[in-house]
Amino acid sequence: MGKSVLLKAVLACALFMLTGAEMEPEYARWGRVAMERTAIRYDKASIVDYSYLGRREAGQHKAVESFRLWLRQAGREFGVVVRISVDTASNRPTDIVFEEVKP
DSSP: OHHHHHHHHHHHHHHHHHHHHHTOOTTHHHHHHHHHHHHHHTTTOEEEEEEEEEEEEOSTTEEEEEEEEEEEETTEEEEEEEEEEEETTTTEEEEEEEEEEOO
8 A cells, every 4th residue: 555655656746747847938938048148248247036027019020028137246236127029930039138227
């Protein structure tokens, strides 16, 4: 009886891990791009927080994905809003805009 319960638990965990990997949000790809580009632009800063602000349709085959990243550099913390313009037909970025925000 004990082995059966253990086997069911292991199978349930494996199933959960497999389905969890497939359930990545659509914006995750653009979040990685936002963090990578921010790390290049602010190469002396550390990214300490990240939040997804949303998607805005910007015309036919165009959308803007927005993120807020919180950075720390030389004892100072500040936010950066990153807006990634995307061609939705090709799913490629067309522009990236950075805007520093006050704490």
